[in-house]
Amino acid sequence: MSTTDLIARYFAAFNAKDTAAMLDCLAEDVAHHVNEGQIRRGKEAFAAFCDHMARCYDERLTDMVVFEAEHGTRAAAEYVVNGTYLQTDEGLPEAQGQTYRLPAGSFFTVENGKIARVVTYYNLADWTAQVS
Template identity: 45%
Template sequence: MAALDVVKKYYESFNQKDWNGMLALVSPDIRHEPNQGEARIGIEKFSDFVLHMDESYDETLTDLVFFTEPADRRVAVEFVVNGVYKKAEDGLPAATNQTYVVPAAAFLEVADGKITRVTTYYNLPGWIKAVS
């Protein structure tokens, strides 16, 4: 399966909240590089992150635009995060089901039909302002 197809299926699974389907598309040694904090290595840590995010946020991604490169290994995607902040996170504002809309982007690497890296960027101060 082409890298673009893997990544599109990954984001379709995300929007359907099909966490098992999403996790089935990542490598056992996935490297997740979040906007803030240390990288997570391995599917167990990434799976824990996905489940934690599901508890704290209800998000749907819209306006997805995908970019590929000739080697069919890397895919970039720009999107809009439409969310509800359900459960407070340490160091962040209290959660009262506030809604937010923030632009974001991600860079992914794919090998042997599995996502091996996800790096995500968004404007954290902008998100904090939206939920405050």
């Protein structure tokens, strides 16, 4: 499977809300760099993050463009997050079912056909303004 196919599979699983399929794309010791947060290491931490996100947010990614470099060992994706804020997340505005549309991007390192690093960026101030 090519790197772009792997990244497309990862995001298709995200949109299907299929955490198990997302985990299947990841290396056991994946480093997950979240926007405005600590680095989480390993599939267990990644799964816990996904569970938390599913409680607080309902999101679908659209307008996806995937880029590949470094002979398939690096990739990036640009997309739009279309979401609904379901449950108040600690330290953030109160959730009242607000919707948002937010440009975002992710960077990946791929090793042995698995995603070894995921870095996600979006503009938190933009999101906060949309849900406030």
